[in-house]
Amino acid sequence: MSGATTDRVQFIGDKTKYKEKGGAWVIDLPRFGEVGTHHHTYGMLTPYFKGLTQGKLLATKCVNDNCPISKGKGELWLPPRADCPDCHKPMIWEEIKNPVGEIFTYTFVERGGSGLEIQAPYYQIDVLMKGVCTIVKGYLVNRNRPIKIGDKVKAGFRTGNEASNTCLDLYWEL
Amino acid sequence: MIKFGKGNLRIPKWSRPVYAVACGMTDFRKSYPEKKLEELTMMAFRMMLEENDLKMDPLEIKNLINFAVYGEFADHFQDQLLCEAKVHDYLGLDLLYNMGVKTGGATGGTALLAGATTIASGLSDCTLVLGWERMDEVVTWTGNYYIATAACKDFETRLARIYASYYASMARRFQEMYGVDEKVRAEIAVKNRGYAYHSPFSQQPGKHTVAEVLAGDIVCDPLRFLECCAMSVGSASMLLCTEELAYKLTDKPVLLYTAGGSHTLRTGDRRPMEIPLLPHEKSSDYEKLYKDMEKQKGRWPGFESFGATRFAAYLCYRMAGINNPIEDLDLIETHDAFTISDLQTYGDVGLTLYGEEQEYVRSGDCYLKNPKTGRQGKCPANLSGGLLGTMHAVGATGIFSASEVMWQLQGKYDKFHGDPKMWERFGKKKPKDWESLQIQGKPKKGCYISHAGVGSHVTVGVLEKAW
Numbered sequence: 001m002s003g004a005t006t007d008r009v010q011f012i013g014d015k016t017k018y019k020e021k022g023g024a025w026v027i028d029l030p031r032f033g034e035v036g037t038h039h040h041t042y043g044m045l046t047p048y049f050k051g052l053t054q055g056k057l058l059a060t061k062c063v064n065d066n067c068p069i070s071k072g073k074g075e076l077w078l079p080p081r082a083d084c085p086d087c088h089k090p091m092i093w094e095e096i097k098n099p100v101g102e103i104f105t106y107t108f109v110e111r112g113g114s115g116l117e118i119q120a121p122y123y124q125i126d127v128l129m130k131g132v133c134t135i136v137k138g139y140l141v142n143r144n145r146p147i148k149i150g151d152k153v154k155a156g157f158r159t160g161n162e163a164s165n166t167c168l169d170l171y172w173e174l
Numbered sequence: 175m176i177k178f179g180k181g182n183l184r185i186p187k188w189s190r191p192v193y194a195v196a197c198g199m200t201d202f203r204k205s206y207p208e209k210k211l212e213e214l215t216m217m218a219f220r221m222m223l224e225e226n227d228l229k230m231d232p233l234e235i236k237n238l239i240n241f242a243v244y245g246e247f248a249d250h251f252q253d254q255l256l257c258e259a260k261v262h263d264y265l266g267l268d269l270l271y272n273m274g275v276k277t278g279g280a281t282g283g284t285a286l287l288a289g290a291t292t293i294a295s296g297l298s299d300c301t302l303v304l305g306w307e308r309m310d311e312v313v314t315w316t317g318n319y320y321i322a323t324a325a326c327k328d329f330e331t332r333l334a335r336i337y338a339s340y341y342a343s344m345a346r347r348f349q350e351m352y353g354v355d356e357k358v359r360a361e362i363a364v365k366n367r368g369y370a371y372h373s374p375f376s377q378q379p380g381k382h383t384v385a386e387v388l389a390g391d392i393v394c395d396p397l398r399f400l401e402c403c404a405m406s407v408g409s410a411s412m413l414l415c416t417e418e419l420a421y422k423l424t425d426k427p428v429l430l431y432t433a434g435g436s437h438t439l440r441t442g443d444r445r446p447m448e449i450p451l452l453p454h455e456k457s458s459d460y461e462k463l464y465k466d467m468e469k470q471k472g473r474w475p476g477f478e479s480f481g482a483t484r485f486a487a488y489l490c491y492r493m494a495g496i497n498n499p500i501e502d503l504d505l506i507e508t509h510d511a512f513t514i515s516d517l518q519t520y521g522d523v524g525l526t527l528y529g530e531e532q533e534y535v536r537s538g539d540c541y542l543k544n545p546k547t548g549r550q551g552k553c554p555a556n557l558s559g560g561l562l563g564t565m566h567a568v569g570a571t572g573i574f575s576a577s578e579v580m581w582q583l584q585g586k587y588d589k590f591h592g593d594p595k596m597w598e599r600f601g602k603k604k605p606k607d608w609e610s611l612q613i614q615g616k617p618k619k620g621c622y623i624s625h626a627g628v629g630s631h632v633t634v635g636v637l638e639k640a641w
Contacts, residue, residue: 107339109336167332
């Protein structure tokens with residue numbers, strides 16, 4: 001049976017290799033063999049990607065009382081960013097426990113571009129989460145049910161040996 | 175909530191006026207093995223110098239050029255860094271300085287913006303602006319991946335590797351927020367591809383029907399095949415100059431005003447803000463919209479609108495003296511890479527209020543011949559055939575859009591689109607049922623939009639008849 005007929009969308013890519021340098025994960029983005037590989041750093045966002053592989057969703061927030069927007073009580077950023085764009089001070093990490101959200105919008109990807117690591121077709125969804133100032137883009141592992149804006153979703157993670165070490169380690173399910 | 179400081183909203187002002195006097199282009203094709211890239215740019219350059227009724231010998235005009243600005247979207251596609259140097263040398267412009275600009279789909283518009291600043295500032299009296307893209311060296315699915323590298327590589331590119339998916343989620347949201355009938359999107363595809371039928375430059379002309387569009391394969395739900403532009407090859411150019419030179423070179427010079435706006439690469443990172451109002455709008459116009467958005471947990475610009483387009487229009491309209499676009503503009507070229515982006519743009523540029531974009535298309539005012547009234551629409555859109563019908567050789571696109579507006583203002587639609595020899599030049603035969611899409615009633619001002627990504631960079635330009 002082809003995977004496309006099952007309800008669960010599979011990760012079909014290779015595990016992304018990384019090396020830890022200066023506390024950051026530097027991932028391999030192969031182009032043409034070993035000498036043609038890009039070594040791309042997750043930099044100060046390494047805790048996010050590392051967190052996914054441990055089943056944790058980490059976001060950042062601004063706690064600077066003098067920030068004109070957050071006034072020290074910033075909402076969470078997801079994707080995270082290390083520095084606040086409004087006051088330029090470093091933000092702090094916070095784990096979102098049992099992450100849930102609702103579908104803000106979505107599309108059904110019939111076919112992706114070359115090199116796609118998710119088995120098409122699948123729903124690409126944008127998730128609205130309480131207390132998060134951004135809307136995070138991701139993919140849904142359920143493929144066979146029709147979905148609509150406002151549907152509730154919960155986060156799932158590819159962890160341990162299953163981890164891809166990329167943003168695809170976060171997925172959503174109905 | 176994002177708030178602007180007063181200084182952020184300064185209205186741009188050229189230190190001296192900027193004029194456009196001539197433009198040229200290739201035809202546009204999915205694949206163009208007959209010509210190398212430099213040879214294509216020469217076609218556009220030659221047409222610009224030789225076929226715009228300029229009052230000097232083409233080589234004399236070339237002797238006036240001080241500076242060149244080049245637009246190319248992606249080194250990936252050309253597989254050649256510093257293409258600008260190859261093109262510049264090929265056009266015989268060494269040792270003049272040139273610079274390349276890259277702002278995604280808005281590259282052509284940004285090249286015009288950068289070129290205009292060289293005239294306005296006094297750096298140059300005569301500037302060549304020329305753009306290109308060659309997207310036929312790789313298969314479409316790899317081309318899609320290349321384009322998708324213009325999404326965030328850490329958090330979004332891996333999620334689809336096809337740009338239509340990032341647009342489709344906006345289409346879905348816009349559709350549900352405003353109750354858009356998919357037939358309205360299909361109507362846009364039919365209109366723009368239909369206009370392309372009359373252009374010898376067009377890549378995807380077609381006399382389609384709404385039913386045909388809706389029966390097409392889905393690319394990314396809800397966008398269907400005929401609602402998306404295609405990979406494209408070609409070049410376009412425009413010559414900018416000072417007021418003094420403009421009147422020496424042509425009897426039909428055109429003033430150029432342009433400004434830009436930018437917004438985050440990741441649509442979901444757009445934080446809510448108040449709508450920057452255009453000169454004809456009042457905050458009370460949007461009281462209901464804000465409430466409706468709140469009910470649907472929406473926000474402005476959210477996924478529904480393009481903050482960068484609105485910001486660019488906010489600046490450019492005031493710069494160009496556009497007080498009410500539907501009254502002051504005689505035509506527009508939108509960046510219709512997808513039907514949905516055409517629809518979304520009508521609110522952003524104030525041809526209608528936000529939330530009423532669908533009604534605007536239904537009103538027929540975006541047609542040359544309003545299907546409702548049988549008369550000319552108030553602001554016909556994409557008479558060139560747009561990106562859906564004619565081209566999206568990305569680095570050339572904004573320049574192509576501006577050129578088509580300029581030719582319309584000059585009353586030269588028929589000259590460039592109706593001459594059988596122009597069709598023959600590109601190996602085509604002028605259709606027997608060809609129709610002139612020249613705007614009637616002496617158009618004075620036209621607008622073009624040049625747009626990148628999911629709205630990351632947008633320039634709005636206004637061209638004004640100056641004779």
